[in-house]
Amino acid sequence: MLEKVRDEINQIDQELAVLLEKRYKCVDEVVRIKKENQIPILDSNREELVLKRIANLIKEEKYKDSILETFQNMMDISKEYQSKL
Numbered sequence: 265m266l267e268k269v270r271d272e273i274n275q276i277d278q279e280l281a282v283l284l285e286k287r288y289k290c291v292d293e294v295v296r297i298k299k300e301n302q303i304p305i306l307d308s309n310r311e312e313l314v315l316k317r318i319a320n321l322i323k324e325e326k327y328k329d330s331i332l333e334t335f336q337n338m339m340d341i342s343k344e345y346q347s348k349l
Contacts, residue, residue, distance in 0.1 A: 291346065311336075314335065319332060
């Protein structure tokens with residue numbers, strides 16, 4: 265039983281890795297555009313909108329805080345990545 269659930273988690277992790285790589289390719293394009301137009305990395309309004317949009321997608325209330333924290337962490341890591349480029 266545990267192995268079946270872990271297999272499902274492994275499959276989800278595989279899908280997430282592919283999606284995260286795709287997301288970072290978009291981030292690379294954002295960096296290019298921001299550099300060309302001298303736009304700062306941090307866009308607090310954008311982050312707020314992203315978190316609100318994600319919050320509205322979450323159906324299970326008990327997961328909301330953890331999922332929003334995950335997205336905030338992802339955006340923080342993305343800003344760090346952008347600052348290195």
